[in-house]
Amino acid sequence: MKTPWKHLSFSLVAAAFVLFAGCGKHHESRESALPNLPTARVRVQTAQMKKQTLTEEVVGTVRAKTRATLEAKLSGRIIAMPVELGQQVKNGTLVAHLDAAEVKARFEQAQASLDQTERDWKRAEELLKHQAMTRSEYDAADARKRVAKATLAEAQAMMSYVNVSAPFDGVVTKKWADVGDLAAPGKPLIEIEDPSALQLEADVPEAIASRIQSGARLAVRVDSLSESLIGTVAEIAPVTDPASRTFRVKLALAPTRGLMSGQFARLIVPVGESSSVRVPATALLQRGQMDIVFVIVNGRAQLRLVKTGKRFGDEIEIVSGLEGGEPVANDGVAQLVDGQPVEAK
Numbered sequence: 001m002k003t004p005w006k007h008l009s010f011s012l013v014a015a016a017f018v019l020f021a022g023c024g025k026h027h028e029s030r031e032s033a034l035p036n037l038p039t040a041r042v043r044v045q046t047a048q049m050k051k052q053t054l055t056e057e058v059v060g061t062v063r064a065k066t067r068a069t070l071e072a073k074l075s076g077r078i079i080a081m082p083v084e085l086g087q088q089v090k091n092g093t094l095v096a097h098l099d100a101a102e103v104k105a106r107f108e109q110a111q112a113s114l115d116q117t118e119r120d121w122k123r124a125e126e127l128l129k130h131q132a133m134t135r136s137e138y139d140a141a142d143a144r145k146r147v148a149k150a151t152l153a154e155a156q157a158m159m160s161y162v163n164v165s166a167p168f169d170g171v172v173t174k175k176w177a178d179v180g181d182l183a184a185p186g187k188p189l190i191e192i193e194d195p196s197a198l199q200l201e202a203d204v205p206e207a208i209a210s211r212i213q214s215g216a217r218l219a220v221r222v223d224s225l226s227e228s229l230i231g232t233v234a235e236i237a238p239v240t241d242p243a244s245r246t247f248r249v250k251l252a253l254a255p256t257r258g259l260m261s262g263q264f265a266r267l268i269v270p271v272g273e274s275s276s277v278r279v280p281a282t283a284l285l286q287r288g289q290m291d292i293v294f295v296i297v298n299g300r301a302q303l304r305l306v307k308t309g310k311r312f313g314d315e316i317e318i319v320s321g322l323e324g325g326e327p328v329a330n331d332g333v334a335q336l337v338d339g340q341p342v343e344a345k
Contacts, residue, residue: 037340042329044296044344047279049324052312054272060202062222062253062263064193066168072183073161076100081179081189089166089192096164096177096189103162107155114148121145170194173261193261198253200231202267203246211269212236212249219268220251225258228268276309277318284308284316285333293322294329294336296344301329303338 076098083095124141127133164183174191183189200220204212212218214236220229231251240247251267253259284306285292291308294301306321322328329336336342 037337039341039343040301040332040336041343041345042301042333042336043331044327044342045280045283045330047277047318047322047324047326047328049275050278050315051273051275052310052317053270054274056208056269056271057221058202058204058208058267058269060200060220060265060267062198062259062261062265063201064170064195064261065197065199065252066170066194067173067191067261068167068170068193069174069188069191070095070164070167071186071188072096072098072164073185074098074100074103074158075182075184076103076162078177078179078181078183078189081175081177083172083175083190085172085175087172089170089172091166091168093166094163095166095172095192096183098162098164098183100158100162103155103158107152107159110148110152110155114145114152117141117145117148164189166192168192168194195261196255198255198259198261199234200251200253200265200267202249202251202265203241203244204249204267204269206240206245206247208269208271209236209240209247209249211271218251218270220253221266221268222259222263223265224263225256229253229256229259231267277322277324278312278315279318279322279328280330281311281314281316283328283330283333292333293318294333294338294342295322296327296329296342299341299343301336301338301340301342 078096079099080097081095083089083093089095121141121144124133124138128135128138170192171194172190173193176188176190177183212233214233216233217230218233220231222229231253233249234252235248235250237248249267279293283293285294291306293304293306295304296302304321307319309317309319311317329342
């Protein structure tokens, strides 16, 4: 009765022995294959956990700090406009001359009236000395003279409005009128900007506006420039725009070659800090859609699939697949094979 169980036990032991022997041979064959690979000399660098600043980008526009839209203070036909777009102008340069015949006629009338009242006043003064005129008559003549002077001063001021001049040194950036057009109060003629002092104007969402302080230095990125600029916060609106829920922020920009008014720019606002694993860009190998690094384990290159993030100069952020402190091959990774023995340079 015991014989079948003995045969069964012997069969199980024999099968287990065969299975174990088979596994051992497979393991030995894999291990024996690895030493056949040549030893590669590579530079080894440890993956480092580094802190990074989290930022938000806010779009803005580069504008001149000093700019003005010039208008005429009276109505009249433009008979001269000796400026062109892009022309440099000095403070006081004539930019438009109006034909205001009515103003000129009023000035001449005021001048003639003053001449007459001054003659009348001089006669009244002589008559008063000889007691041939009463004091009240003299005071009336004196009042007429003062009124005539004020009228002439007003006419002179109106005559000065015939010429429109630049209020500061700058460049003509826009022209809304030309010779022959009718100028009138409230109707723009030209726009002048000072290109030597530029600033960034950006509408910052109220959610991150508290991160910006007056006098802070923030990065500014302009697409047409290869490098970021540093701007200094000069003005912050004290109230939010109820329509857009944003605050207007102005940053002074240093003079930079290629920087011009009207350019599109981005304000980089720091909003926090985080840590991530980084490796040199030379340690990363791309095969199709896969990103690979070789981790050095027990003197051998171990292939590791990773997920990458942002690039920071010469370093790549590793989102997953690698821990900080692990050594990775830093050069010649394209020639490495999984399991290949390596030697650090």
